Amino acid sequence: MRQYLDLMDRVLTTGTKQVDRTGTGTLSVFGEQMRFDLAQGFPVLTTKQLHLRSIIVELLWFLRGDTNVAWLRDRKVSIWDEWADEAGDLGPVYGKQWRDWETADGRHIDQIAELIDQIKTQPASRRQIVSAWNPGDLHAMALAPCHCLFQTHVADGKLSLQLYQRSADIFLGVPFNIASYALLTHLLAQQCGLAVGDLVWTGGDCHLYANHLDQARLQLTRDPGPLPRLEILRQAPSIDAYEYEDFALHGYEAQPHIKAPVAV
Numbered sequence: 001m002r003q004y005l006d007l008m009d010r011v012l013t014t015g016t017k018q019v020d021r022t023g024t025g026t027l028s029v030f031g032e033q034m035r036f037d038l039a040q041g042f043p044v045l046t047t048k049q050l051h052l053r054s055i056i057v058e059l060l061w062f063l064r065g066d067t068n069v070a071w072l073r074d075r076k077v078s079i080w081d082e083w084a085d086e087a088g089d090l091g092p093v094y095g096k097q098w099r100d101w102e103t104a105d106g107r108h109i110d111q112i113a114e115l116i117d118q119i120k121t122q123p124a125s126r127r128q129i130v131s132a133w134n135p136g137d138l139h140a141m142a143l144a145p146c147h148c149l150f151q152t153h154v155a156d157g158k159l160s161l162q163l164y165q166r167s168a169d170i171f172l173g174v175p176f177n178i179a180s181y182a183l184l185t186h187l188l189a190q191q192c193g194l195a196v197g198d199l200v201w202t203g204g205d206c207h208l209y210a211n212h213l214d215q216a217r218l219q220l221t222r223d224p225g226p227l228p229r230l231e232i233l234r235q236a237p238s239i240d241a242y243e244y245e246d247f248a249l250h251g252y253e254a255q256p257h258i259k260a261p262v263a264v
């Protein structure tokens, strides 16, 4: 994960000071890219311990089409709690847009099912896109989508995926986002009978919050270790039928966790 540390270092040393929506203040750089060959290991940070259960459960929750935090809370995942209303609702966020995008003429589009169908039947298609950025629904969302669009690509029997993340909390959010989309690539590849290729992460506003700078500097003193390997223990009958227990990460050895407050 040297790419990640290099990006963190660039934001720290060349970032511009910004006054952001949360009032915390950031250092920010615009337009960055990282590439991870998923055959070389599962891209999870080794320079701080990551809470993988939160990441896996959150992805399964998106894939269920769920937008209420109750299912996450039942599984002891609290990362969305700050944004939910009294009923636990977040509005039409990722799960809704991925699985049930509503069009002006009353149709319901399951973008994930259509994506899988397209990968299987038209692997050379350049239109394998899923968007969470639905301008008509933004006003009703607790938070506008950060990882707002992704595209897949098939070549040589391998599935690659590129994510566009318009706003990237480098210390807290990005390690989650990289691992989450790596897992999504593995799931899509398994469902389509393909091997995994590259995960390409593209970021818009890449920022370090002012109250994450010491934590970032500490992390930059650490050397990354070898990446673990993901094993999917069974092939679920459909992409929304995986469970947390279906995954095993072998050889994940990380340095101690580094705590940081999340900007709301």
Ligand SMILES: Nc1nc(=O)c2c([nH]1)NC[C@@H]1CN(c3ccc(C(=O)N[C@@H](CCC(=O)O)C(=O)O)cc3)CN21
Pocket (backbone or CB within 6 Å): 050, 051, 054, 078, 079, 080, 143, 169, 172, 173, 174, 176, 258, 259, 260, 262, 263, 264
């Ligand atoms: N400012 C901000 N950064 C984000 O990364 C972020 C948001 N807001 N809002 C929506 C989601 C929620 N996500 C989050 C929220 C909290 C953590 C967090 O606190 N992570 C802790 C561990 C917490 C846990 O797993 O229980 C960490 O140290 O990684 C991570 C991602 C990603 N998103």
Ligand SMILES: O=c1ccn([C@H]2C[C@H](O)[C@@H](COP(=O)(O)O)O2)c(=O)[nH]1
Pocket (backbone or CB within 6 Å): 021, 022, 143, 144, 146, 147, 167, 168, 169, 170, 172, 173, 174, 177, 263
């Ligand atoms: O998956 C996610 C979700 C959110 N973030 C971060 C990026 C920003 O720091 C905030 C969102 O604030 P905006 O004002 O809407 O940009 O959350 C992330 O990194 N990853």
